[in-house]
Amino acid sequence: MIPFPKATLPNKCSTCVLGQFCLPIGLTSDDLNKVDELVKERISLKKGERLYRHGNAMSSVYSIRFGTLKTEHVLPDGRLQIIGFHLPGEILGLDAIGEGQHQSDAVALEDSEACVIRFDEFESLARQIPVLQHQFHRILSRELTQDQRHLLSLGSLRAEERLAGFLLNLSERLAARGYVNHEFDLRMSREEIGSYLGIQIETVSRMLSRFAESGLIQIKQRHVKLIDMEGLCELAGLPKPNQPQEIKICT
Amino acid sequence: MIPFPKATLPNKCSTCVLGQFCLPIGLTSDDLNKVDELVKERISLKKGERLYRHGNAMSSVYSIRFGTLKTEHVLPDGRLQIIGFHLPGEILGLDAIGEGQHQSDAVALEDSEACVIRFDEFESLARQIPVLQHQFHRILSRELTQDQRHLLSLGSLRAEERLAGFLLNLSERLAARGYVNHEFDLRMSREEIGSYLGIQIETVSRMLSRFAESGLIQIKQRHVKLIDMEGLCELAGLPKPNQPQEIKICT
DNA sequence: CGAGCGTTTGAAATCGGTCAACAGCAGTGG
DNA sequence: CCACTGCTGTTGACCGATTTCAAACGCTCG
Secondary structure: OOOOOOOOOOHHHHOOHHHHHHOOOOHHHHHHHHHHHHHOOOEOOOOOEEEEEEOOEEEEEEEEEEEEEEEEOOOOOOOEEEEEEEEEEEOOOOOHHHOOOOOEEEEEEOOOEEEEEEHHHHHHHHHHHOOOOOOHHHHHHHHHHEEEEEEHHHHHHHHHHHHHHHHHHHHHHHHHOOEEEEEEEEEOHHHHHHHHHOHHHHHHHHHEEEHHOOEEEEEEEEEEEEOOOHHHHHHOOOOOOOOOHHHOOOO | OOOOOOHHHHHHHHHOOHHHHOOOOOOOHHHHHHHHHHHEEEEEEEOOOOEOOOOOOOOEEEEEEEEEEEEEEEEEOOOEEEEEEEEEEEEEEHHOOOOEOOOOOOEOOEEHHHHHHHEEHHHHHHOOOHHHHHHHHHHHHHHHHHHHHHHHHHHHHHHHHHHHHHHHHHHHHHHOOOOOOOEOOOOHHHHHHHHHHHHOOHHHHHHHHHHHHHOOEEEOOOOEEEEOOOHHHHOOOOOOOOOOOOOOOOO
C-alpha cells in the first residue's frame, strides 16, 4: 500500500501520474515540456533523512514524487512542533522564499523522493506561463488555508475533535490521490500525531481507543479503517451532509 | 497614537509612506507608476466593519493603508478562532486565491482603510515586473512562516509563553513600521488576544497581571510598556532580542 | 451619575499532562 | 524455535495548568 510506487513513475512531469495534484495542472503539452526541463534533479530520501533543515539556504522548492514527509520546528529547549504531514504532489519549501532560508526541517517518514524545482528558474517560467503562475499562487494560498485550519484546530478544539479532524483530513487527501478514503496506513507514529495536534502521545492513544470502542473507527497498529464517517465529522465540528447539529460526545 | 493617520497618506503607492512595508518594495519609479494604476479603489472601514466574509467570492486582495484588522474563522457552534492581527502594509485576502472564495472573515479593530488590488490585473502586472512577482512570493511565504510560528505557539507553548511571544511579535512589527518598540496600545480586547492565543480571557488577564508584578511589563488598560524585553524573550522561549542566532540541530 | 461592558480576581472543577507499569511486535542471535 | 532486547503503543492513577463559574471592579459614555 505504498502510494505511487517508484516503478510506475516516469521521470517527466508531462507523463507523471501526479500531474493533476502537482504544480502543472491545466498546462498545455507544450508548456508541460518546459516544466520538464525545469525539473532536472530528484532527491531520494530514506526514512528519517532530511530534505532540508532550518537555516539552510534556499534555492529550490520540492514536489513530493512518492512517500510522506513531515515538516517541523524545533525550539531551543528541545520541544518540537510538527507543522504538517505532506503527501505526493504537495510542494515543500515554500516557507523559505521570504527569508531565503528554510524555516523548518523536512523529514521523510518513509522512503521518499522529491523533484527539485530551481526557484529562480521557476519564477522566470511562471512569468511566461500565466496558468502556471496562477497555479503556483493557488498552491501557496491553499497552504495558507491548510495552516489556518490547523490553527483553528489547535486554538479552539478539544483533543477528541482535533484527532477526528486529523483522521478526516488525512482521509480526504488520500482519497483525492485515488485511494479508498476510509482505510489507510498511518505513516506517522502516535508521538508525531500528538505533536502535530498539540496533545500528548497518551492522549492520542486513549482517544483512538475510545473512537474504536464507540465504533467510529477500527484501528490495529497503524492501520486505520474509518467506519462512521458522519460520526467523525460531527465529532470534528465539521458541517457534514444534512446536519450541522450539536456535537455528540461518546463516553 | 493612530498609525499613519489618513491625512498624511497620499493616494498613490509611489509616494505612500508604506512603500517599504507593502507590495512595491524595490520597484523602479516607472514600475511604481504601473502599480499606482492597478490600485484604483480604496475601502474605508469603521471599527467592527468587515472587509470580507467567509464564502465571499474573491476578486481582489487588499493592502492595509491604516488601521488594524483581525481575520477569524467561525465554527458552526459559535466558537471562533482569530487567525491573525494585521497592521498597515500587510496584504489581506491571500487565503482566498486557492478556492476563489474568502476562507475567513476580516474585521476592522479600529477605523481603517485598505487598498483594493484586482488580483487578475495584479498577476498580469507581476508577469511583467519580476521584482514585483518575487516580492509577492515573499509576502505569501512570510505569511506562511507567520502562521507556522503561530502553530508552534498554540501547539507547544504554555499560556505564559504564548502571551510573551505575542507581545514581542506585536512590538517587533510595530517597530518595523517606525514606532518605538517598547510601548504601544493594544487594538484588540483581552478576549481577542485569548482567541488568538487559544487561551481564555481570564488567563490572559492573569498572565498580564503576573508579568506586571514581575516587572516585565507595565500595563494600564490597553496601553502596554515592555520593560524587560530580555526577560520576555526568555519566557517566550526565544533567543535574546535583536540577535538572530542559528539553531543547531543534533542528529 | 448610573448603566453596561470589559477586565480583574478568587475559588472550584476538569481536561489533558505526567508518571509509571505493562503489553505487543520486530529484530537479533543463540 | 525461543529467549532477549528495544521500541512503540496502551492503560491506569494521580496531578496540575488552565478552564469554568462567580463576583467585584473600573472605565466609558449617554
